[in-house]
Amino acid sequence: xxxxxxSSSPFPLETAAHPERLRRVAIDPVxxxxxxxxxxxxxxxxxxxxxxxxxxxxxxxxxxxIVGRPYWEVPVMVQRLCGxxxxxxxxxxxxxxxxxxxxxxxxxxxxxxxxxxxxxxxLQSHALxxxxxxxxxxxxxxxxxxxxxxxxxxxxxxxxxAKKGVLLRKFGQEVVRATxxxxxxxxxxxxxxxxxxxxxxxxxxxxxxxxxxxxxxxxAVHLTAQLHAAEPALYNRFAAFDSNFLSLVRPDDGxxxxxxxxxxxxxxxxxxxxxxxxxxxxxxxxxEEARSWxxxxxxxxxxxxxxxxxxxxxxxxxxxTCDIIPTPLAEAERQRFLAWGAGRQVGGSLAYHWARMIxxxxxxxxxxxxxxxxxxxxxxxxxxxxPPGERPGEGVGIIEAPRGTLIHHYRVGExxxxxxxxxxxxxxxxxxxxxxxxxxxxxxxxxxxDITEGLLNHIEVxxxxxxxxxxxxxxALGQMPLEVSLVNADGSLRDQVLRAPGGxxxxxxxxx
Amino acid sequence: xxxxxxxxxxxxxxxxxxxxxxxxxDDALGxxxxxxxxxxxxxxxxxxxxxFLEDHQLQVEHALDLAHRSQVLFIDASVRAAxxxxxxxxxxxxxxxxTSHALSPEAVLAACPLVGVAVPPxxxxxxxxxxxxxxADLRGAAAAHLAAAVAWAQAWLASASSTSMNRAAxxxxx
Numbered sequence: 001x002x003x004x005x006x007s008s009s010p011f012p013l014e015t016a017a018h019p020e021r022l023r024r025v026a027i028d029p030v031x032x033x034x035x036x037x038x039x040x041x042x043x044x045x046x047x048x049x050x051x052x053x054x055x056x057x058x059x060x061x062x063x064x065x066i067v068g069r070p071y072w073e074v075p076v077m078v079q080r081l082c083g084x085x086x087x088x089x090x091x092x093x094x095x096x097x098x099x100x101x102x103x104x105x106x107x108x109x110x111x112x113x114x115x116x117x118x119x120x121x122x123l124q125s126h127a128l129x130x131x132x133x134x135x136x137x138x139x140x141x142x143x144x145x146x147x148x149x150x151x152x153x154x155x156x157x158x159x160x161x162a163k164k165g166v167l168l169r170k171f172g173q174e175v176v177r178a179t180x181x182x183x184x185x186x187x188x189x190x191x192x193x194x195x196x197x198x199x200x201x202x203x204x205x206x207x208x209x210x211x212x213x214x215x216x217x218x219x220a221v222h223l224t225a226q227l228h229a230a231e232p233a234l235y236n237r238f239a240a241f242d243s244n245f246l247s248l249v250r251p252d253d254g255x256x257x258x259x260x261x262x263x264x265x266x267x268x269x270x271x272x273x274x275x276x277x278x279x280x281x282x283x284x285x286x287x288e289e290a291r292s293w294x295x296x297x298x299x300x301x302x303x304x305x306x307x308x309x310x311x312x313x314x315x316x317x318x319x320x321t322c323d324i325i326p327t328p329l330a331e332a333e334r335q336r337f338l339a340w341g342a343g344r345q346v347g348g349s350l351a352y353h354w355a356r357m358i359x360x361x362x363x364x365x366x367x368x369x370x371x372x373x374x375x376x377x378x379x380x381x382x383x384x385x386x387p388p389g390e391r392p393g394e395g396v397g398i399i400e401a402p403r404g405t406l407i408h409h410y411r412v413g414e415x416x417x418x419x420x421x422x423x424x425x426x427x428x429x430x431x432x433x434x435x436x437x438x439x440x441x442x443x444x445x446x447x448x449x450d451i452t453e454g455l456l457n458h459i460e461v462x463x464x465x466x467x468x469x470x471x472x473x474x475x476a477l478g479q480m481p482l483e484v485s486l487v488n489a490d491g492s493l494r495d496q497v498l499r500a501p502g503g504x505x506x507x508x509x510x511x512x
Numbered sequence: 513x514x515x516x517x518x519x520x521x522x523x524x525x526x527x528x529x530x531x532x533x534x535x536x537x538d539d540a541l542g543x544x545x546x547x548x549x550x551x552x553x554x555x556x557x558x559x560x561x562x563x564f565l566e567d568h569q570l571q572v573e574h575a576l577d578l579a580h581r582s583q584v585l586f587i588d589a590s591v592r593a594a595x596x597x598x599x600x601x602x603x604x605x606x607x608x609x610x611t612s613h614a615l616s617p618e619a620v621l622a623a624c625p626l627v628g629v630a631v632p633p634x635x636x637x638x639x640x641x642x643x644x645x646x647x648a649d650l651r652g653a654a655a656a657h658l659a660a661a662v663a664w665a666q667a668w669l670a671s672a673s674s675t676s677m678n679r680a681a682x683x684x685x686x
Binding site: 061062065077080082083084086128132151152155156159162163166167169170173183184185 | 533534535536565566567568569571572573575576606614619622623626627628646647
């Protein structure tokens with residue numbers, strides 16, 4: 001790293017002093033994440049990295065899409081943001097619209113059904129991410145044969161692990177279906193409550209498998225712990241850096257709560273920077289900065305400013321900001337995880353996977369416990385709603401989505417139409433952190449070396465640890481190749497690598 | 513474990529699996545075709561013969577939905593299909609989509625034996641779409657493609673369900 005070259009930015013390697021003199025490497029798109037991202041590296045004549053950025057190149061425009069719609073449509077519509085975590089948007093919107101309608105306390109049945117939906121959602125999303133997208137890197141190595149480094153490779157080499165992953169995700173989706181009414185775009189949560197109970201058939205179905213899911217989740221936690229123990233130097237070093245951490249925690253006891261709570265932020269030593277902040281006051285806490293080279297904003301704590309106030313969210317944040325996980329097996333595993341940090345916060349990006357599996361275990365335990373509760377199958381579904389003219393008309397819903405803290409904020413007019421919508425999605429909170437991870441890898445692993453598929457994958461592994469959701473579009477039939485171009489300072493193409501179908505690399509001959 | 517998901521022998525013999533985002537213009541072609549076919553099947557008294565599933569995108573666990581099916585019809589919008597639609601048989605293939613978050617129908621079939629599911633005969637109906645903007649409605653041409661594709665799928669399902677029922681009748685104990 002050459003500090004002098006990055007003096008124009010408060011973040012080392014974010015902005016080179018003279019980019020026009022540097023060669024450019026682009027990774028476009030980043031694979032095995034939800035949506036499309038792009039990484040650019042600028043190299044000097046010695047192949048030393050002078051600038052590294054993760055760009056989010058797709059603009060969603062979803063907030064504008066929501067304005068003008070009747071409020072009751074919103075919890076269903078926002079699910080179309082994403083194919084992986086639609087339920088998080090469904091519930092965050094529902095929570096915000098509860099407030100719009102003056103509801104501050106749900107009925108017991110509504111709260112528990114929503115919680116069951118949320119914990120099923122996180123379980124299925126985490127299982128997808130770890131087993132399908134990340135376990136190939138972790139089990140085979142970042143530089144392993146790309147023909148093996150995918151979910152089918154895992155199934156072939158570790159059939160027991162892979163099958164558990166597939167069935168864990170399936171179980172989570174069954175929870176979502178049973179609580180929301182449909183596999184996707186369910187309608188189970190509505191502003192002010194819910195519109196269904198858990199059916200007897202679904203209750204029997206889920207209850208019959210719950211204990212097995214707890215055991216398999218525990219196996220997954222142990223697998224991630226073993227991976228750390230096998231290569232501690234790698235797991236401590238790779239894309240590791242200090243940061244603040246933000247999440248919701250339960251009022252009173254600071255326990256992990258993935259559905260509701262108060263905002264807390266800690267620094268790398270565990271000191272609380274922010275504590276017990278009402279979710280309705282998020283705008284007092286968080287500022288978002290736009291930068292010219294990315295559509296995605298960069299949030300930070302107002303009190304600390306843009307240079308010191310950025311933070312990480314998601315599993316790694318949640319297991320460290322909370323005081324306890326309120327289920328016994330997951331809490332025991334959290335203690336083992338914290339011991340790995342030896343008194344400091346665990347900062348390695350790969351630790352996200354370990355923390356993510358601890359959360360899977362927590363979700364499985366919560367689901368098993370909730371399924372014993374009769375309120376899921378009977379009881380009042382809706383809280384009383386205030387009539388127009390008396391309701392507040394504005395509300396914020398914050399939930400812990402699989403990837404981290406998710407904020408929905410709406411204003412609704414007397415005509416029931418949405419007049420304002422602000423969404424801060426989990427991946428946006430992690431924008432600065434993902435850029436820091438890319439820079440750490442660029443500096444430590446990429447500097448001065450030639451392009452190889454394995455080396456490129458190091459950068460993608462770092463991004464993938466955050467499980468970013470970069471796009472909410474689904475795709476028509478087609479393919480998503482990887483193209484990497486190395487461009488000379490004068491703009492001429494120096495080298496080009498294409499990742500062809502099947503994962504093999506090709507270097508097409510360059511004209512001229 | 514997960515008996516309901518893996519070994520549900522009471523499942524409908526035919527599966528129609530469509531995917532896409534209903535809020536993104538022509539990406540809704542798959543789900544809209546599914547809606548039309550489901551209404552038609554119910555009116556035709558074929559509801560018990562055919563299960564209809566919709567999702568945002570295909571994933572490995574969809575292999576579990578393919579268990580105990582005599583035929584599977586995949587439906588998606590396609591930017592490559594010749595208008596109004598293309599139909600082709602789908603064979604298991606471990607293609608590049610295994611490295612992505614959204615699998616191809618071929619890759620889902622390839623995953624079947626790996627999760628203990630016999631690979632069923634499968635057909636892909638790719639409906640030509642052109643515009644996928646957020647909030648957009650179907651393009652005019654896409655609506656015509658949809659109508660043509662649904663008509664083809666109705667005939668295909670009627671034939672497949674007839675075959676399926678004949679097989680079931682002949683396999684009953686005397």
